[in-house]
Amino acid sequence: MGLTKTNKFTKEQNELARLAKALGHPARIAIIEHLTKAQSCICGDIVKELPLSQSTVSQHLKELKSVGLIKGTIEGPSVCYCINNEVWLVAKVQFEGLFASLKSAENCC
Amino acid sequence: MGLTKTNKFTKEQNELARLAKALGHPARIAIIEHLTKAQSCICGDIVKELPLSQSTVSQHLKELKSVGLIKGTIEGPSVCYCINNEVWLVAKVQFEGLFASLKSAENCC
DNA sequence: CTAATCTATCGTAATAATACGATTGTAAAA
DNA sequence: TTTTACAATCGTATTATTACGATAGATTAG
Secondary structure (H helix, E strand, O other), X not given: OOOOOHHHOOHHHHHHHHHHHHOOOHHHHHXXXXXXXXXXXXXXXXXXXXXXXXXXXXXXXXXXXXXOOEEEEEEOOEEEEEEOHHHHHHHHHHHHHHHHOOOOOOOOO | OOOOOHHHOOHHHHHXXXXXXXXXXXXXXXXXXXXXXXXXXXXXXXXXXXXXXXXXXXXXXXXXXXXXXXXXXXXXXXXXXXXXXXXXXHHHHHHHHHHHOOOOOOOOO
């Protein structure tokens, strides 16, 4: 099968899973870290920083863009990528909610 | 290829990606949500709650266990699953760190 | 216009993930 | 001991992911 049964879960569960999945690769973590820390966000710079080929980096950028965590705008001959603040905030809230929901009391096992 | 180049990234990036990846499926989000909210954590109850077969749920539990987010202890004929507080805290801190690192100032694009 | 540069996409190969039924392994109950 | 119940694992089919080289598209430079 190999096909996630998205329709069997809530919209919120799917959304959080989608965000988590997008962060589920070290290259994409590295991209996000770069974009949150550095001022520069030219695609070429990201490619230079990562130990992966240009096409592979482009693929990772596309995935992050597809979940909305980043956005890219054409800037002359190159593309400027940066964090999409709106979605970033939503992700932050959702993850915080997940982590906050644990009753820090004693576990049952 | 299809093989993540783990060795090219930092330990921290790989660890965070590993945690995110484990949360990157709605069934596993549902499991985590159940374990953080409910007191009961018997494997059978989780299976009943999820719209997936017993073997598939077992596989998801195994993945969550392999990254350390949950732990399971045998309790008579059944198994009691719960959040692993130590790893949970590490994950919480790591995600918070990622989300906190964004300079909320104006973006470049 | 042409050449150079930058990035996205295509094609493809290798590997991982998702899901289920069937089976196996444990532990309590009869 | 034998049955019953619960959960893990095996086998397998389908789909997704990761990665790269090659190519295409778009934009600036000459």
